[in-house]
Amino acid sequence: MITSPKGSAPARNGALDEPWDVVVIGGGNAALVSALSARDHGARVLLLERAPTVFRGGNSRHTRNIRCVHDYTDAYYTGRYTYDELWTDLGGVGTGPSNEALAALTVRESETVPRWMTDHGVRWQPALTGTLALARTNRFFLGGGKALVNSYYRAAERAGIVVLYEASVEQLGFTGDACTEIVVRVAQGRRRVRAKAVVCASGGFEANIDWLRRYWGDAALNYHVRGPKYNDGTVLAQLLDAGAERAGEERGFHAIAVDARSPKFDGGIATRLDTIPFGIVVNRDGRRFYDEGEDIWPKRYAIWGRNIAVQPDQIAYSLWDSKVHGLFLPPMYGVSAAPSIGELASRFDLDPLAVEETVARYNAAVDRGPGGRFRWRSGTACPRSASIRPRATGPSASTGRRSTAWRCGRGSPSPTSVWRSPNRHTSGARTAACSATSSLQGRSCRETFCRPGTWPVSG
Known part of the structure; x- marks a missing residue:
């Protein structure tokens, strides 16, 4: 046209x-x-x-x-x-x-x-x-x-x-x-x-995806691409073949955490999840792997895509309890809820005992400081720096999330x-x-x- x-x-x-x-x-x-x-x-x-x-x-x-x-x-x-x-x-x-x-x-x-x-x-x-x-x-x-x-x-x-x-x-x-x-x-x-x-x-x-695999291996097969399928590097490849000066990082990309149920391509900004600071995030093994409170706004979302990209199967799960409903934009695909953490973990084929242990360790590391505010005990593995609150053992909700390669840095x-x-x-x-x-x-x-x-x- x-x-x-x-x-x-x-x-x-x-x-x-x-x-x-x-x-x-x-x-x-x-x-x-x-x-x-x-x-x-x-x-x-x-x-x-x-x-x-x-x-x-x-x-x-x-x-x-x-x-x-x-x-x-x-x-x-x-x-x-x-x-x-x-x-x-x-x-x-x-x-x-x-x-x-x-x-x-x-x-x-x-x-x-x-x-x-x-x-x-x-x-x-x-x-x-x-x-x-x-x-x-x-x-x-x-x-x-x-x-x-x-x-x-x-x-x-x-x-x-x-x-x-x-x-x-x-x-x-x-x-x-x-x-x-x-x-x-x-x-x-x-x-x-x-x-x-x-x-x-x-x-x-x-x-x-084949180009991504040069730098990320088979992990790239699990990435979701938030943008259009047309961004396949056709012109970039011609520029490089013609002698363009290379810049950037081969494994550098701007990646965010998106709903694991989102389309492989072109899901858009609506697939982004903003639940991370309000609960905990575990990987496929049911373990926390990064500080969920490191940054709330405005750059936190840009950290977590890369975090998830290096986890087993490039997937993670955000868990929160009923006390934080309404504090974040709701996921467009809805959430999975259960009366207990173990039951919730089972719905995602996670090891219930591993997730329950992770939550117990997390809660044990949280106490109340001056003024009644929650704080993180020093010396605990995988610390939490901000937005600290204990996780309930009762009604809980979760979504699965994947890394999305949105813009690549080579x-x-x-x-x-x-x-x-x-x-x-x-x-x-x-x-x-x-x-x-x-x-x-x-x-x-x-x-x-x-x-x-x-x-x-x-x-």
Whole structure:
């Protein structure tokens, strides 16, 4: 499918055969920001989206907010979030930034992102409270990720950007070090598109299980991919084969904990589970393996995907008791409840005695400190640092959870250094060199790096 400004039909009048100033490969947030920025600077822009219209937007369909530096309070933020605080949060996830210079640039420039987004049609959700209390650090899109990408596509249409859907890039053609031609397959067949500059923003390789297995072995067979099946690394592989400078970590990815009953691909943000700080998490052997209270918000969710990824069978179970119902967003697939911990464990084919022993050890490590607050006894294995409360031995509930590979951290660098070539740029998942494990690999990174100040312009 081809969309274009009213009064123009590029597929019929041969305009696709004319050289484009900028061709953007990809249809998510990174691609759209790149295309809009290039158009803002007068470039003639073509955007190639591999997915059909209904699935356009890549992983961006499944996001809901951004995290940016700000020193003010307004209808969308309830407090300040400083450079130092955001930098600390970024460094506290996984192994921290893979490239400190790029990460620092991302954090510093993130302050400019909301205004640019607003100017290009994005609308914002007023500050939320309750179970999703992130309004000091995070700014939410009105309508979520789907509304975000729809806003950008409307802005692209108004600006005269041509979009091709179900457009699969089969080959990148080079003249010396410059990418000057793209072979793309559309409904009408294979087409050759010439370009002065090419932006590769086509996602990572997280949906390519065979590629994941190179780094994670057969464990990758158990991963769920929260994003689209189209992110299989086809364009990334071509870039690397053509000599792109490699960056990031081979085993680096931004992964979260999702419901084990969710689809293998494209389950989206609704499959995420937020129960972890309110109970305990055990692996297949019925044992705790990480501090559930290490972080509540805003980065806790980005820690647990990797934690589960290295557990037996890449699965874990979140257990809580009836006292905490209503303190977190309920799982979309419901929960399993039982009158006792042993019975609940049996429902998940876990060893009841092992789980009961784990709960008993956990409860024995909790006592009351000054003021009646619960605290953790020092010297206990697998400590608990925050949100400490004893687990009841009575009515309990649980969900199973898997790791999801959402964005993978092996890519080519950001536009500030990619290939040291004048006409090739990468964005989005390609900026994995910024941070291979944290969520800042995504939203703020894309909005920062996808707005370069110069673009090739016709005439």
